[in-house]
Amino acid sequence: MAVCIAVIAKENYPLYIRCSANVEDELKFHFTVHTSLDVVEEKISSTGKTSTARAPDMREFYLGQLYPSEDYRIYGYVTNTKVKFVMVVEASNTQIRDNDVRSMFRRLHNAYTSVVCNPFYILGSNISSKAFEKVVAGMIVDEQKKELFT
Amino acid sequence: MTDNASGVLFDLLHSQLVAYIYSTIDNKNKGVSQLESLGFRVGVSLGEQLTKDLPRFRDELEVMKFICRDFWSSLYQKQVDNLRTNHQGVYVLQDNAFKLLTHISVGKQYLDCAPRYLALSCGLIRGVLSNLGVKSVVTSEVISMPSAKFQIMVQRT
Numbered sequence: 321m322a323v324c325i326a327v328i329a330k331e332n333y334p335l336y337i338r339c340s341a342n343v344e345d346e347l348k349f350h351f352t353v354h355t356s357l358d359v360v361e362e363k364i365s366s367t368g369k370t371s372t373a374r375a376p377d378m379r380e381f382y383l384g385q386l387y388p389s390e391d392y393r394i395y396g397y398v399t400n401t402k403v404k405f406v407m408v409v410e411a412s413n414t415q416i417r418d419n420d421v422r423s424m425f426r427r428l429h430n431a432y433t434s435v436v437c438n439p440f441y442i443l444g445s446n447i448s449s450k451a452f453e454k455v456v457a458g459m460i461v462d463e464q465k466k467e468l469f470t
Numbered sequence: 471m472t473d474n475a476s477g478v479l480f481d482l483l484h485s486q487l488v489a490y491i492y493s494t495i496d497n498k499n500k501g502v503s504q505l506e507s508l509g510f511r512v513g514v515s516l517g518e519q520l521t522k523d524l525p526r527f528r529d530e531l532e533v534m535k536f537i538c539r540d541f542w543s544s545l546y547q548k549q550v551d552n553l554r555t556n557h558q559g560v561y562v563l564q565d566n567a568f569k570l571l572t573h574i575s576v577g578k579q580y581l582d583c584a585p586r587y588l589a590l591s592c593g594l595i596r597g598v599l600s601n602l603g604v605k606s607v608v609t610s611e612v613i614s615m616p617s618a619k620f621q622i623m624v625q626r627t
Binding site: 330364379380381398399400401402429430432433436437439443 | 511514515517518519521522524525526527528601602603
């Protein structure tokens, strides 16, 4: 499944970022996620204006594929509180569908909500919750398993 | 029925919280700000939770409508009776029978204690708004119990 999952705060600094364990160049993903924020910004700024064919009304949290690159597909999701979730998927992974990504984001959003509702979480700090970690690991782990079996 | 029960629970818990806060502090003026900051933290969490399944808000007015409808009915089992705005960042929410005041008094008895029962709600509103990206100052006013007025002043930079 995903190779990298990131949570970005509304002020555009990372709250959480995690890459698949078999990735060598982690920094590259940090860069990719960072770059994608511009596209996210562009997509949500079209909200509020009248919807046209070019800029459809973005009232859904799921933004779809942000931009294509040669090796990866990058998906975005923005909540009402302007917290951004970015997911990087390998382009070679063709099993994963739009609806799967949507439901993964949905799960991620639910997990994030639980984090914020946790009184031990300091607002705006990095996410260190084990429960959240587990949800993310569940979305990344499949990739590692696949590697083990092949 | 369960909705009603949780409403009563919140109501009673809130009045105990106010009583507790006031029993722990020496300076009576501090109570309101302490309750307000408590409310802020809860409001931030609540904002995250309540907006989870709603469509994205287009503008500030939609955020205010959310406060008046969804937020209010989830806390006080009713909607705000009146929302007014000058379209320049000031919103006035009026509730003719504010839930946290109804069991205290009708009329002017205990009127000087009213602010402490609104402080947490002010904080809640400010917390929700801040999480939704609207920086604001929320003040409250009671002229005659149990009606309450909340004034939201949006801070623009």
